[in-house]
Amino acid sequence: MTRIISWIVMLVVGVAVVVFAVVNRSPFAIDLWPLPYQTEVPAFAPIFGAAFVGFVAGGIIAWFSAGVTRRRARFASRRAETLERDLGKLKHQIRELEHRQKLPPADKS
Numbered sequence: 001m002t003r004i005i006s007w008i009v010m011l012v013v014g015v016a017v018v019v020f021a022v023v024n025r026s027p028f029a030i031d032l033w034p035l036p037y038q039t040e041v042p043a044f045a046p047i048f049g050a051a052f053v054g055f056v057a058g059g060i061i062a063w064f065s066a067g068v069t070r071r072r073a074r075f076a077s078r079r080a081e082t083l084e085r086d087l088g089k090l091k092h093q094i095r096e097l098e099h100r101q102k103l104p105p106a107d108k109s
Contacts, residue, residue, distance in 0.1 A: 020044060 024043035031038045 021048070 021042075021044045024047075026043055027040040028043055029038050029040050030046065
């Protein structure tokens with residue numbers, strides 16, 4: 001259900017972006033101040049450019065802020081692998097000791 005709602009919202013946003021771009025096609029001049037250049041672009045281009053830069057900047061900030069969580073996850077994964085390996089070794093040692101002493105196997109609960 002959540003996936004359907006997100007698709008509907010994205011469709012509405014996409015239609016709004018297309019309508020915005022079509023309505024704002026009129027060109028206007030952008031003066032690149034320190035440089036001696038002036039260019040004409042459609043009105044929607046700088047707005048979309050600024051939105052794209054903001055999107056990328058937000059993604060980079062989110063990626064860096066999640067770094068601590070990723071580091072903790074890597075540490076926990078390595079720790080779990082080490083503990084599983086140690087558990088396997090200990091189970092193997094228990095079986096060897098039981099076999100040597102000819103004791104009945106330990107309860108496996």
